[in-house]
Amino acid sequence: MNATPRLLTAALVAIMLCLGCASSKRSSDKSATLSASDLQPYGRFAIDQYQRLEMISSAMHVGFSFNGPTCELYVSLPNATGHNYLQYELDGVYQKRIRISGESKExxxxxxPTAGKHTVWLYKATEAHTGPxxxxxxxxxNIKPVREAKAPLIEFIGNSITCGAAADxxxxxxxxxxxxxxxxxxMAYGPRVARALATSFILSSVSGIGVYRNWNSNGPTMPAVYEKVDFQAGNTTTWNFSRFTPQVVSIALGTNDLSNGDGKRERLPFDSAAYVSKYVDFVNVVKSKYPGAQIALLSSPMINGNNRAKLQHCLTAVKERIDAAHxxxxxVAVYFFQPMQAHGCSGHPNVEDHAIMAQELLPFFKKLVNQTSR
Known part of the structure; x- marks a missing residue:
């Protein structure tokens, strides 16, 4: 064989190898790893030293898309002996809760169920105090981060009811x-309201918490922990409130202030003056974080009789003082729930009760969102 055919053969082999490399690269490009730090989080979160996302608050959520049939989440817990829960939505349909074991390495x-492109929204099912x-x-x-469509944002501040605790x-x-x-x-009332109105949402909620006292202690109450990233009084890390700008801030605190406690610790009678004073101070803090937000105060569907009248009177007094000062x-908008017989655990609303609460609240929040969107 002379030199020319040998050169042509070598050239053809080189071209085929290059085409094979390109094809291999294209195939490899389709399979991707998305770092959690590249996601767009909604709710309280932190990025740790390894660029991992710490999902902190109730219903803190992130979105991403992938091409079927599967994707894999690499998650862990700080407590190897504990457990926690995620839940997710696939292509706009709620799926289920997922138990995460601290011991799991997989x-x-x-x-x-089908091929093609899919969108997942991943939520933390539990509250901040269960750990990140x-x-x-x-x-x-073909995995990519997904952002929510631009929409008004509602922040829901509250207690275990707002968390969706004891509901499922x-x-x-x-x-x-x-x-x-x-x-x-x-499935809590806040996320349900937000989905019905096509708004964004974040939850800032802690079980058992109140304005001037908690269900079985004098504190730390919501005013003491609201500025902490994880609502823990001992944490020196504060939340960066510039990350989100809610158009509406809903505050539902009072169930625990009015409770009779746990029956073990001394419980003084409800002090309406202390409640109103602390509530006014807290609303002023919230307004300092979000100067343009519409403040909404919610009563409690769990409180009936004389206590219901007391709570309504106190919330009206808070509104009057805030409106006079600003x-x-x-x-300030105020909404008084209809009394409810709860069907969840330990006297809490269950997921069906939350649906009823959300339906009751829809006209109220629809009006507020429409007013703030003008």
Whole structure:
């Protein structure tokens, strides 16, 4: 064989090798790893030293898309002996809660029923006090972060009811397991209202918490922990309030202030003057974080009789004082729930009760959102 055919053969082999490399690169590009730090979080969160996402607050959520049939979540817990819960929505349809064991080393696989592109919204089912869920990365095919459509934002501040605590005994019956085993933040009234109105939302809620006292202690109350990233009084890390600008801030605190306590610790009678004073101070703090927000005060569907009248009277007094002190701001809105017989664990609303509460609140929040969007 002379030199020319040998050169042509070598050239053809080189071209085929290059085409093979390009094809291999294209195939490899389809399979991707999405770092958790590249996601767009909604709710209280932190990025740790390893660029992992700490999902902190109730219903804190992130979105991503992938091409079917599966993707994998690499999650962990700071407590190897504990457990926690995620829940997710696939292509706009709620799926289920996922129990995460602190001992597990395997990724969580999400499966889609069909091929093609899918969108997942991943939520923390539990509240901040159960500890963070640490998301390191997500792997899949053509995986990309997803942001929520631009929409008004509602922040829901509250207690266990706002958390969706004790609402879902479908996996662990009431009276068994641990307190957070029945949490379902996705199905709580706030996220339901937000989804119905096509708004964004964040939850700032703590079980058992009140304005001037908690259900079985004198504190730390919501005014003492609201500025902490995880609502823990001992944490020196504060939340960066510039991350979100809610158009409406809903505050539902009072159930625990008015409670009779746990029967073990001394419980003084409800002090309406202390409640109103602390509530006014707290609303002023919230207004300092979000000067343009519409403030809305909610009563409690769990309180009936004389206590219901007391709470309504106190919330009206808070509104009057705030409106007088901020006469050029939007007047504070107030909503009084209809009394409810709760069907969840330990006297809390269950997921069906939360649906009723959300339906009751829809006209109220629709009006507020429409007014602030003009």
């Amino acid at each position: 990724p969580i696989r999400l499966t889609a 869920i640490i998301l390191a990365k997500i792997t899949g095919t 005994p479908s996996d662990v019956p009431c009276g068994s397991g641990q307190y957070h085993d029945q949490h379902n933040a996705y 006469s050029t701001d939007k007047p």
